[in-house]
Every structure is written in C-alpha cells, then in structure tokens.
Amino acid sequence: MTAAAALERLLGRLPLGWLQLAHNRVRFLAALAGVAFAGILVLMQLGFMGALIASVRLPYEHMNADIIVSAADMNTLADGAPVPRQRMYEALAVEGVAAATPLYFGKIDWKQPDGAIRTLDTFGVDPAARPFRTPGIEARRGDLALADAALLDARTRNAPKGLFPRIAGGETYRFEAKNRTLTVGGLFELGGGFVTDGYLIVSDQTFLRLFPQRAPGAPNHILLTLAPGADAAATLARLRAALPAYDVAVHAIPEAIAREQAYQTTQRPVGIVFGFGVVIGAMVGVIIVYQVLSTDVADHIKEYATFKAIGYPQRFFLGVVFEEAFVLAILGYLPGLAVALGLYKLVATVTGLPIAMTAGRALVVFLGTLAMCALSGAIATRKLARADPADLF
Amino acid sequence: MSGPAPAPPIRALGLSHWFGEGEARKQALHDLDFEIARGALTVLMGASGSGKTTLLTLLGGLRAVQAGSARVLGLELAGVGEPGLRALRRRVGFIFQAHNLHESLTAMQNVRMGLEVHGRQALANWREGCAHLLGLLGLSDRLDYLPANLSGGQKQRVAIARALIGNPEIVFADEPTAALDRDSALNVVDLLKRLGRARGTTTLMVTHDSKIVDRADRVLVMEDGRIVEDSGTQALAWSRPIAPRRADVR
Numbered sequence: 001m002t003a004a005a006a007l008e009r010l011l012g013r014l015p016l017g018w019l020q021l022a023h024n025r026v027r028f029l030a031a032l033a034g035v036a037f038a039g040i041l042v043l044m045q046l047g048f049m050g051a052l053i054a055s056v057r058l059p060y061e062h063m064n065a066d067i068i069v070s071a072a073d074m075n076t077l078a079d080g081a082p083v084p085r086q087r088m089y090e091a092l093a094v095e096g097v098a099a100a101t102p103l104y105f106g107k108i109d110w111k112q113p114d115g116a117i118r119t120l121d122t123f124g125v126d127p128a129a130r131p132f133r134t135p136g137i138e139a140r141r142g143d144l145a146l147a148d149a150a151l152l153d154a155r156t157r158n159a160p161k162g163l164f165p166r167i168a169g170g171e172t173y174r175f176e177a178k179n180r181t182l183t184v185g186g187l188f189e190l191g192g193g194f195v196t197d198g199y200l201i202v203s204d205q206t207f208l209r210l211f212p213q214r215a216p217g218a219p220n221h222i223l224l225t226l227a228p229g230a231d232a233a234a235t236l237a238r239l240r241a242a243l244p245a246y247d248v249a250v251h252a253i254p255e256a257i258a259r260e261q262a263y264q265t266t267q268r269p270v271g272i273v274f275g276f277g278v279v280i281g282a283m284v285g286v287i288i289v290y291q292v293l294s295t296d297v298a299d300h301i302k303e304y305a306t307f308k309a310i311g312y313p314q315r316f317f318l319g320v321v322f323e324e325a326f327v328l329a330i331l332g333y334l335p336g337l338a339v340a341l342g343l344y345k346l347v348a349t350v351t352g353l354p355i356a357m358t359a360g361r362a363l364v365v366f367l368g369t370l371a372m373c374a375l376s377g378a379i380a381t382r383k384l385a386r387a388d389p390a391d392l393f
Numbered sequence: 394m395s396g397p398a399p400a401p402p403i404r405a406l407g408l409s410h411w412f413g414e415g416e417a418r419k420q421a422l423h424d425l426d427f428e429i430a431r432g433a434l435t436v437l438m439g440a441s442g443s444g445k446t447t448l449l450t451l452l453g454g455l456r457a458v459q460a461g462s463a464r465v466l467g468l469e470l471a472g473v474g475e476p477g478l479r480a481l482r483r484r485v486g487f488i489f490q491a492h493n494l495h496e497s498l499t500a501m502q503n504v505r506m507g508l509e510v511h512g513r514q515a516l517a518n519w520r521e522g523c524a525h526l527l528g529l530l531g532l533s534d535r536l537d538y539l540p541a542n543l544s545g546g547q548k549q550r551v552a553i554a555r556a557l558i559g560n561p562e563i564v565f566a567d568e569p570t571a572a573l574d575r576d577s578a579l580n581v582v583d584l585l586k587r588l589g590r591a592r593g594t595t596t597l598m599v600t601h602d603s604k605i606v607d608r609a610d611r612v613l614v615m616e617d618g619r620i621v622e623d624s625g626t627q628a629l630a631w632s633r634p635i636a637p638r639r640a641d642v643r
C-alpha cells in the first residue's frame with residue numbers, strides 16, 4: 001500500500017495535504033530538512049544537557065556514603081570553603097551516624113608529552129577509610145598510604161595512547177605535578193565531564209603535600225555513613241540541628257546530586273547555553289514549518305476557494321493543514337533522530353562525555369516536534385480566510 | 394389531476410445588490426423579480442458589467458444577500474448565515490470560467506472532491522461514478538492524468554464533471570464553454586439538457602455563444618443590473634416524476 005492509500009484509509013478522505021506536499025518535491029524536502037535540522041539541534045542540546053547532568057552525578061554515585069557535609073556556601077563538589085574537622089566529630093556524635101571520613105578536593109594539571117594539559121579533579125582520602133565504592137579504588141586503597149601514590153581515572157579524556165593498557169598490565173607510571181612526582185599504581189573507572197577531563201585519587205597526606213596551603217584540619221567535605229537500620233530522614237534532621245547552618249550544609253547524597261545538577265543547568269553558562277539551544281532549535285522548526293505551510297496555503301487559495309464553493313467547511317481546510325503539519329513532523333523527525341543518534345556516538349567517542357539517547361527524550365522531542373508543527377499549522381491557517389468563493393467567477 | 398405546481402427552484406423578489414462603501418457605493422443589481430423553472434436551461438446574457446456574475450454568486454450562496462429576497466431550493470437566502478449558505482452550495486454545482494482544478498489531484502480525484510463533500514457514504518462506488526461521468530465528457534483515456542498534463546478544454550471538462558458528480562439540483566455556470574471547442578461545448582450543453590429532462594436539473598448559464606443560446610429554454614438579457622429582455626418558452630421543460638437525487642448520471 002502506498003503512503004497515500006494508507007493515509008486515505010486513515011483519514012477517510014483524499015489525503016489532500018499529503019498529495020499537496022508530495023506534489024512539490026523541492027519544497028517538501030526543504031521542509032523535511034528543516035524539521036530534521038530543528039530536531040537534531042534540540043536532541044543535541046538535550047543530549048549535552050543530559051551528559052552534564054550525568055557527569056555531575058557520576059562522582060557522587062561512586063561515593064561510599066549516605067550523607068555529605070559541605071560548606072554552607074557550596075554549589076558543587078569543586079567549590080565551597082573548607083569544613084572545620086571539628087564538624088566531623090560533632091557529626092559522629094549524632095545518633096544514626098556510623099562513620100565519618102574527610103574528603104579533600106583540588107585540581108591538578110596533568111601535562112601531556114605534547115605539552116597539552118589535562119585537568120584532573122583530585123580527591124584526597126583517608127586510606128584507612130572507604131570513601132569510594134569504585135572497584136579500582138577499593139582494590140588499591142592500601143597502596144595510597146605510600147607517599148605520592150595515586151590512582152588514575154582510566155576514562156580520563158585524551159590520555160596518551162596506550163598508557164592505560166600499560167598501567168593495567170602492571171607498569172608503574174610517574175608524572176610531575178605541583179613540583180612533585182606522583183606514582184600511579186592503579187586505575188579506576190569514572191569519567192570526566194564538562195569541566196574536568198578525569199579524576200585522580202591520592203591519600204590525604206599526599207593531597208596536603210600537593211596543596212601545602214591547605215590546612216590539614218579542614219577538608220572540603222565530610223562523608224557520613226548511616227548506622228545499619230538508622231532512619232535517614234531523622235538522622236539528617238538531627239545532623240542539621242547539631243551542626244551550625246551558617247557554617248555547613250548537610251545533604252543526603254541524592255539531594256546533593258539534585259542541587260548540583262540544578263546549579264549546573266540553571267546557574268552556569270554551559271547549562272544555560274544548552275537550554276537556550278533547545279529554544280532556538282524549536283524556533284527554527286516553527287519558522288521553517290510555518291513558512292512552508294503558509295506558502296502552501298497561499299499557493300492553493302484558488303483551489304481552497306473552489307472547495308468552499310463546493311460546500312467544504314472550514315474544518316476541512318484546517319484538517320488539510322494539520323495533515324501537512326503531521327506529515328512533516330513524522331517524516332522530518334525520524335531522519336533527525338537517526339542523525340542525532342550518530343552524532344551522540346561521535347560525541348561520546350571524541351569527548352568521552354556520558355551522552356546517550358533515552359527513550360523518554362526521543363519521545364518528548366517527537367511530541368515537541370508534533371506540537372511545533374501543529375502550532376505552525378495553526379498560524380498558517382489564518383491565511384485560509386483569504387479564500388473567498390465569491391471571487392472565483 | 395396534478396397538485397399545485399411545485400415551487401420553482403429559483404425565485405427572486407426585489408433582489409438588489411451594491412458594491413463599495415460611501416462615495417464609491419455602486420448598485421450592481423436593481424430590484425430583480427423573476428422565477429426560473431425546474432429542469433430548464435436558462436441562458437443569461439448581457440454586456441460586461443451588467444451584473445450577471447453578481448446574480449449567479451448571490452443565487453448560488455457564494456455571496457450574502459443584501460436586500461430583497463432570493464429563495465433557492467426552498468431556502469430563503471436573505472439573512473441566512475454561513476452554515477445555511479454552505480448547505481445550499483452542496484446542493485448546487487458551479488462551473489467557473491477558470492477550471493481551478495487542484496494541481497496535485499488527478500482528473501478522477503478532482504471529480505471525487507465533488508462527492509466527498511457529501512460524506513463517506515457518498516464515496517461508495519466513486520470510481521465507477523467518476524469514470525462514467527468523465528467518459529460522458531470524452532475523457533475516458535485521461536482519468537489518471539494530473540491537470541498539468543491536460544489541455545485547457547480537458548481541464549474545463551474535468552471541472553464540469555466535478556460540478557455534476559454530486560447530482561446538483563441547480564448548475565450555475567459562468568462562461569463555461571469559453572475554453573471548449575465547438576463540439577465539446579455542444580456536448581456539455583446536451584449533457585446539461587439531458588440532466589434537465591431526466592432529473593430536473595436546473596441550469597443557469599452565462600454565455601454569449603449563439604449555438605448554446607439557440608438550445609436554451611429561456612434567455613434573460615441584463616443591462617445595468619436589470620433584466621431587460623426575457624424570451625423563450627416559459628413552460629416547464631420538465632414534467633416527469635422526480636428522480637432520486639444523486640443517482641448515477643446515465
């Protein structure tokens with residue numbers, strides 16, 4: 001069955017909109033390309049936004065903790081003033097808290113053989129504690145006790161070719177940073193984001209040697225684990241009561257993730273740019289589809305006037321314009337989705353960003369495309385009023 | 394023996410029409426009184442600007458009546474709204490000087506548009522109906538052609554088929570044969586006359602073609618918005634029982 005025959009069966013009338021679109025191939029293809037382009041634009045922006053959200057979540061998800069205590073002014077893992085170590089002991093005294101461990105955070109430049117620099121988000125941890133559940137970190141945690149020992153993120157973006165397989169094979173890799181020589185004794189898998197290329201784990205002692213200006217008594221965060229069977233909400237409430245709010249903020253890990261995601265997507269330029277891109281994409285789509293549909297209506301004013309003279313009601317013409325809008329939405333969206341999937345793969349390979357299509361996003365953008373085309377169609381139908389059958393004779 | 398004479402399909406009383414506003418206001422029709430009998434082929438003649446087209450658009454429900462009365466197919470058009478006019482349009486057929494065929498529809502599909510307006514049930518056997526009518530107009534070998542591949546006369550005949558496929562009770566035609574050669578024009582007029590006899594289809598046609606005027610049942614001549622001459626037989630050309638509407642055109 002041809003597309004026209006299928007549509008005819010579906011609509012119970014001649015698929016006039018489809019036939020009209022198909023008649024003018026060049027315009028049809030231009031319109032489809034426009035819809036596809038808008039879809040690609042929106043899908044890519046949402047993909048980047050999704051990657052941003054995923055990359056924010058990633059380090060938190062690797063933490064072996066239920067609650068994170070940070071400076072009151074903290075927006076992301078990477079900022080905020082140090083937290084006095086005293087808060088750790090106060091937290092430990094709260095009912096329901098089983099363990100507490102400090103987490104230091106700093107950034108290290110990893111110079112590449114070609115002179116390029118990779119930024120490594122570096123965590124300083126107590127090797128005796130278990131602040132991360134990441135298998136690679138857990139396995140080599142003991143090694144960190146040695147001075148200047150480090151574990152490196154094997155998903156770090158743009159690392160020297162073949163380096164990670166060699167380290168995995170047992171080779172010891174050394175590199176200079178902050179005037180010290182770090183010894184990488186093992187790898188773990190985490191993955192960089194928009195700000196950082198990857199992660200590095202060192203002991204708290206090594207961290208303080210790398211960042212001598214940092215006071216030993218003041219980590220960036222304190223990670224807490226709940227006692228087995230402890231009520232998370234009640235413990236959080238007790239912690240908030242026990243610790244001064246002017247000094248520190250207490251969040252369950254999922255809460256902290258949501259806060260930082262909201263901050264990154266609505267307060268930081270990257271997030272705002274992506275949101276803006278979605279709006280621009282949708283606008284491009286509306287304008288292109290409106291142009292095509294209104295030109296198409298204008299080109300058929302005499303025919304529409306003739307159909308009015310035959311007795312067709314206004315809703316028939318609305319039906320034709322919406323039929324065109326939906327044909328454009330569906331036939332334009334599908335190739336757009338295919339191209340976007342290819343681009344996702346390309347971006348993931350080239351940048352290592354956690355960019356992936358979700359069924360929900362694909363569906364939402366499809367519905368958005370339908371809505372966009374319907375809106376353009378609705379605006380284009382205003383031109384129908386010009387079809388006056390009295391002008392025909 | 395027979396009951397009261399059936400109401401004529403068209404009756405105008407004091408029908409007037411104006412165009413424009415204020416200074417530019419101009420009267421196009423002056424107080425017209427006339428009736429047109431069922432099944433008759435009436436030809437409307439007159440110089441350009443005499444009001445023929447205005448009269449056709451009023452009687453066909455394409456324009457709102459401003460003053461006077463126009464009763465068409467039992468419906469008083471004065472004061473009737475758009476839905477009423479639309480209902481009337483579905484019962485009549487228009488043949489315009491320009492064919493106005495839809496460029497992306499084939500001859501068959503263009504004709505089908507005249508049926509589809511009557512709803513899904515009207516589409517039963519639409520292929521046979523449309524092909525038969527196009528055949529009567531000499532287009533059997535052009536059924537699936539797009540307008541771009543038809544000559545001017547062929548396109549006009551497709552437009553005529555589109556006007557007739559819904560079995561209209563009245564056909565309004567404005568210079569329908571301008572694009573047709575002599576034989577096709579006479580063929581169309583004969584078809585309209587046959588429909589008049591067989592089904593009581595009433596035709597009101599603007600034309601200056603003397604061969605058609607010769608075949609008319611009645612000729613009205615207009616001048617400056619008035620009917621100045623009314624010739625031809627006033628008797629009903631049609632006197633048989635009413636055939637069911639929308640039966641196939643035979």
Ligand SMILES: Nc1ncnc2c1ncn2[C@@H]1O[C@H](COP(=O)(O)OP(=O)(O)O)[C@@H](O)[C@H]1O
Binds near residue numbers: 441447
């Ligand atoms: N849409 C219109 N607007 C203004 N004046 C019109 C319009 N249509 C017709 N007229 C005027 O009404 C008069 C009758 O026109 P018309 O009915 O078209 O005459 P005909 O068909 O006999 O040539 C003419 O004077 C014409 O200029």
Ligand SMILES: [Mg+2]
Binds near residue numbers: 393442445567
């Ligand atoms: Mg005229």
